[in-house]
Amino acid sequence: MKWFKHYTNAQTSSSLDDIINEFGFEGYGRYWRLLEFLSLNFDGESTSFRFHNRTLRDCLRFKSKLKLRCYLVAIGLQTGFKVVETKDHFEIEAPILLSLKSRDFKKARPNRDQESPRIEADKDKDKEERREEKKELPTLKQKPLSLVDEYNQQCAIPNNLNSMSHHLTAGQLKNLHSLEGHPELLDEKAWSNYFSRIGKSEFLTKKKKPPVDFAWAIEPENVSKVLMGRYDNNQSTASDFDSVREAFLNG
Incomplete structure (x- = not known):
């Protein structure tokens, strides 16, 4: 596919607005660069692609x-792309290309101006369905540190995107x-x-209300405090919440 239309109000899309909020306009520009790259390799039928990570890094300047x-x-979470990593390659499923092809390349286009809202509505519907699916997954609040165990079993920095991406939000990925x-x-x-250091801290796992979860554990500020020993059991400030809070406020 050599070209597709880029509507001037595209940034009003809720999905693209999320991208701007998470990654700024640099991330917004990379989204369109990725879409251009996928369209260039689109044969008009299959929306599945497989690229070496170096190819995509060069394309998106990472x-x-x-x-x-x-x-x-x-x-993938925000726009409906399916992304799976296999060793040194990324497999990407981008069904949006079929929508773009149908919208921009059909011969009879009397209702073309009405098609963009329908496509956007479908994307929002898909996004809502993904949110509902995520709600059905067990959360860290229900079972503190359960995701930590899974995280350690797979890898410190997750390689299995197909399973880990269901658990990690865009904000958590940004923290990592x-x-x-x-x-x-x-x-x-x-x-x-x-x-393990977090798991051995009686204050963090039992006394802190609510107990720590995975999202808390990868907040850069909390990481620094844990590594400094602020929450070790042998620290007097870890035995009482008020004293811990006072210690934090006073530096």
């Missing part, structure tokens, strides 16, 4: 595979992205030790 992975998963290269979290063993 310096690391982790940054590319985080972005693709977030885009910001922790890349942290001197105390450079490999799987370091991450495992970090989560």
Whole structure:
């Protein structure tokens, strides 16, 4: 497919608005670059693509595979793309290309102006269905640290996007992205030790209300406090919530 129409009010889409909020206009531009790249390789029938991670990194100007992975998963959650990583390749399913082809390339187009709202409505419907599916999954609040165990079993930085992307929000992926290269979290063993440290803290797992969950554990600010020993059991500030809060307020 050599071209597709880009409506001037495209940014009013709820999905694209989410992309702008999460990644700024740089991420918004990368979305259109990705759509251009997929359209260039679209044969008019199959919407499934398989690219080496280096090809996509060059296309979207990402310096690391982790940054590319985080972005693709977030885009998938927000726009309906299906993204699966297999070793050094990414498999992408982009059904939107069929909608673009139907909208822009059919011969009789008297009702063309009415098609864009229908496509947008379908995207919003799909997004709502994905939200409902996520609600059905077990949450960390129901079983504290259950996702931590799964996270450790697979890898410190998730490689199995097909399963992990159901659990991680775009915000959580962004936090993992910001922790890349942290001197105390450079490999799987370091991450495992970090989560074990949280699990051994009676304050975090029993006394803190509500108990910590995975989202809390990967907040950069909380990571720093845990690594500094703020929540270790042998610290007097970890035995009482009020004293902990006072310690935080006073630096």
